[in-house]
Amino acid sequence: MASGSPKFAGLRSYAHLIVLGTVLATSLALNVKLATDLRGSQPRLEPAGIKLEATIADVPVMKLDGTRTVLDLSHSDRPTAIYVLSSVCGWCLKNYNNIVTLKDSSRQDIKFIGLAIGKDLAHLRQHLQENPLPFEVYYVDSETVRKQLRLTATPQLAVVGADGVVQQAWHGAFAGNTRKDIETKFGVKLMDVALR
Secondary structure: OOOOOHHHHHHHHHHHHHHHHHHHHHHHHHHHHHHHHHHHHOOOOOOOOOOOOOEOOOEEEEOOOOOEEEEOHHHOOOOEEEEEEEOOOHHHHHHHHHHHHHHHHHOOOOEEEEEEEOOOHHHHHHHHHHOOOOOEEEEOOOHHHHHHHOOOOOOEEEEEOOOOEEEEEEEOOOOHHHHHHHHHHHOOOOOOOOOO
């Protein structure tokens, strides 16, 4: 009998379907495997901002006059509030009145310092002359230190205990729940900055 006979025509169609199904199933399995491998090989991104329970000690910084110093918050007589800012950060400007209010309301209970990030110390100096803060601001010029402390985004506010351990941290504008959490911590009413 010839293979082209009608008797084997259905068998050939069935064989083609089996081959096609096998190819499709194999293709699907390979795509799933590749997707899983790619997902597993991608680096995990660290969240922006100072990490809770991190210890902040021996931080090399620069004063605004250009002299270098080392901040050690692990042997302090009181908690320290760290405000992370940048001279090109629009949200830092919107937070300006609130950070001044926080500092004024804390009196001597909490020490305030600023850690500024950015590439231009001269621009930072000019920015702080136009928008002076009621606490000392240090410039973090080391990319390594910025990465270690996760000073990659502004604004940030962190409260560090007298032992140097980060107790609380907030990232972003003082708006919504962030503002409410900060108000609760400091016992003060802040302006709500618009998220626009």
